[in-house]
Amino acid sequence: METKSRFLSEPKTVGIVGCPFRGGQLRAGVDQGPIYLVQAGLAEQIEDLGWKVKFDGHHLFEGVERELALSRDEDVHGIVKNPKLVSRVCQAVSKSVEEHAKKGELPLTLGGDHSLAVGTVSGIFSAYPDACLIWCDAHADINTVESTESGNMHGMPVSFLLGIGSKLPMFDWLRPVLKPERMVYIGLRDVDKAEKTILKDHGIKAFSMHEVDKYGIGKVVEMALDHVNPQRNLPIHLSFDVDALDPSVAPSTGTPVRGGLTFREGHYICEAICETGLLVGLDIMEVNPSLPNIHDKMSVEQTVAIGCSLTRASLGRNTLSCSGSR
Ligand SMILES: NC(=[NH2+])NCCC[C@H](N)C(=O)O
Ligand SMILES: [Mn+2]
Numbered sequence: 449m450e451t452k453s454r455f456l457s458e459p460k461t462v463g464i465v466g467c468p469f470r471g472g473q474l475r476a477g478v479d480q481g482p483i484y485l486v487q488a489g490l491a492e493q494i495e496d497l498g499w500k501v502k503f504d505g506h507h508l509f510e511g512v513e514r515e516l517a518l519s520r521d522e523d524v525h526g527i528v529k530n531p532k533l534v535s536r537v538c539q540a541v542s543k544s545v546e547e548h549a550k551k552g553e554l555p556l557t558l559g560g561d562h563s564l565a566v567g568t569v570s571g572i573f574s575a576y577p578d579a580c581l582i583w584c585d586a587h588a589d590i591n592t593v594e595s596t597e598s599g600n601m602h603g604m605p606v607s608f609l610l611g612i613g614s615k616l617p618m619f620d621w622l623r624p625v626l627k628p629e630r631m632v633y634i635g636l637r638d639v640d641k642a643e644k645t646i647l648k649d650h651g652i653k654a655f656s657m658h659e660v661d662k663y664g665i666g667k668v669v670e671m672a673l674d675h676v677n678p679q680r681n682l683p684i685h686l687s688f689d690v691d692a693l694d695p696s697v698a699p700s701t702g703t704p705v706r707g708g709l710t711f712r713e714g715h716y717i718c719e720a721i722c723e724t725g726l727l728v729g730l731d732i733m734e735v736n737p738s739l740p741n742i743h744d745k746m747s748v749e750q751t752v753a754i755g756c757s758l759t760r761a762s763l764g765r766n767t768l769s770c771s772g773s774r
């Protein structure tokens with residue numbers, strides 16, 4: 449059963465936006481995530497599902513490593529680390545994502561750390577102002593410039609997109625494209641105290657692991673869609689942080705938290721969103737092939753393989769159909 453997308457052009461095309469970037473957090477290696485995902489054959493796997501794939505190499509983000517080396521004292525705002533760098537990279541990503549989306553292609557952004565979502569979500573909402581956002585993550589990533597305890601920008605993209613907290617001058621290109629009622633979380637289990645207040649004050653809907661246990665993943669995804677997309681007629685962007693999955697399932701990530709989604713629960717979310725025929729943008733974030741330890745080849749292969757299979761599930765792998773049965 450092939451669902452035809454209401455928003456994408458024919459032939460259905462994925463534009464891969466490879467983002468080897470780690471400036472939104474401190475652990476080395478997450479910049480290698482997109483490289484491993486592509487090397488594992490992700491583009492070919494998507495083609496096997498019947499999509500056309502456009503990929504002309506990863507973003508280069510000239511000078512990132514040099515800036516990261518300098519940034520310790522030069523690129524800081526209070527305790528926020530690398531804001532200029534993150535802004536520059538996200539602006540470039542936003543542009544790529546918007547261009548693909550405006551051509552009727554589905555941008556698939558491979559991270560890299562989750563600060564990149566400032567770029568992906570702003571790009572999607574520029575092309576589809578009435579889109580909604582589904583954020584799968586152990587974390588809420590909604591700290592503001594004031595509330596962040598770590599200063600790591602991968603814990604802040606949602607507040608930037610909503611336009612809450614004080615604005616950093618280097619982000620003057622960014623419009624607050626997102627409204628609190630247009631987004632929903634699935635998988636949360638490690639939310640900072642200040643973030644809990646922000647979620648409550650802005651009335652943001654979240655299905656934590658508690659709700660996943662209580663209702664089951666089928667019901668949770670249905671309730672999440674009812675919240676952001678009651679008529680099932682609006683474009684959907686899915687931002688998937690692989691740490692939403694349990695660390696036993698996806699160990700190679702920078703901020704693992706136990707008690708996460710099972711393999712099937714993670715895939716079910718992607719399949720159910722795919723079935724709506726409304727998916728217009730996808731992020732696979734926070735795959736870090738140098739963790740938990742660079743010699744642990746099994747963990748790395750397992751996590752990279754899951755990044756690929758979540759993508760396939762989102763793009764129409766159907767267990768019972770004859771084509772694309774992987
Ligand atoms: N994208 C992520 N893995 N985010 C983790 C964020 C952790 C913590 N809440 C912070 O703000 O630093
Ligand atoms: Mn996370």
Ligand SMILES: [Mn+2]
Pocket residue numbers: 562585587589602689
């Ligand atoms: Mn995240």
